[in-house]
Amino acid sequence: MELSDEMLTEISYVNISKYRTKAIKSLEESPKIPSVIARDSGIRTNHISKVLRELKEHDLVECINPEVRKGRLYRLTDTGKEIVNNLK
Secondary structure, eight states: OOOOHHHHHHHHHHHTOHHHHHHHHHTSSSOBOHHHHHHHHTOOHHHHHHHHHHHHHTTSEEESOTTOSSSOOEEEOHHHHHHHHHOO
16 A cells, blocks of 8 residues: 555654654553653653654644643544554
C-alpha cells in the first residue's frame, strides 16, 4: 500500500524526534497518563507535556478526558496508529 505525501510527512515529523517516536510507540498498546508514558519511553516527565502537545497539534494523539487536571489519559488517533505501524 502506497502512503500519501501527507502521511509520509507525518512519519518524518515523528521520526526526526526520538522523544516523539518513543512517546507515540508507548501509546501503541493502550491509553496512558503522561507519567506512565514518560516511564515507558525513558523520557523525563517535564519533557512529556511538550511532546504530547506537539503530537496533539498534529492530530496523532488525543486526550480522552481533557476536563480533569490530574490523570489525563492520552491515546493514539487513527492517524497516530497508522504512523506507529509505519515507523521503523
